Amino acid sequence: MIEIGSLKLDTDFEYRVIREENGDIDLFIDVNYRSLDIECDNCDFFNGRIQFPFVRSLILRLNKDSHLMTIHLMRDIDLFSAFANFEFNYENYIFNIKNNHEKVLVTRTKM
Incomplete structure (x- = not known):
């Protein structure tokens, strides 16, 4: 598990910082065109999971002083190839990308 700012990230995938300025950090995680399942068991809006097929990579955009990050799902390696994004509050959670x-399973674990 790694810690970046207040984010605790547990991942099987290699990652790299592609931008860091004024406390903002962008992490690039290559998932190599796999389907991405986001677990939503305790969500009021979705039941069970959301699946995005054929995801090339993720960009996690976070601020070291906050507990919110935006997750961008990328179709290609081009930074303008995002086809979906959503915000995630990771306060008191470990963010898992396995x-x-x-x-690829994306889950959160209560600390």
Whole structure:
């Protein structure tokens, strides 16, 4: 597990910082065109999970002084190829991005 600012990230994938300025950090995580399953078990809006097929990479955009990050789902390596994004409050959570054979599981674990 790694800690970047107040984010606790547990991932099977390599990552790299692609931008860091004024307390903002962008992390690039290559998931190699896998399906991405986001677990939503305790969500009032969705039941179970949301799946995005054929995701090239994720960009996690966070601020070291906050507990909010924006997650961008990328179709290609081009930074303008985002096809979806959403915000995630990771306060008191570990953010997990795990390789599960042909798909990627994105979950959170209460600390």
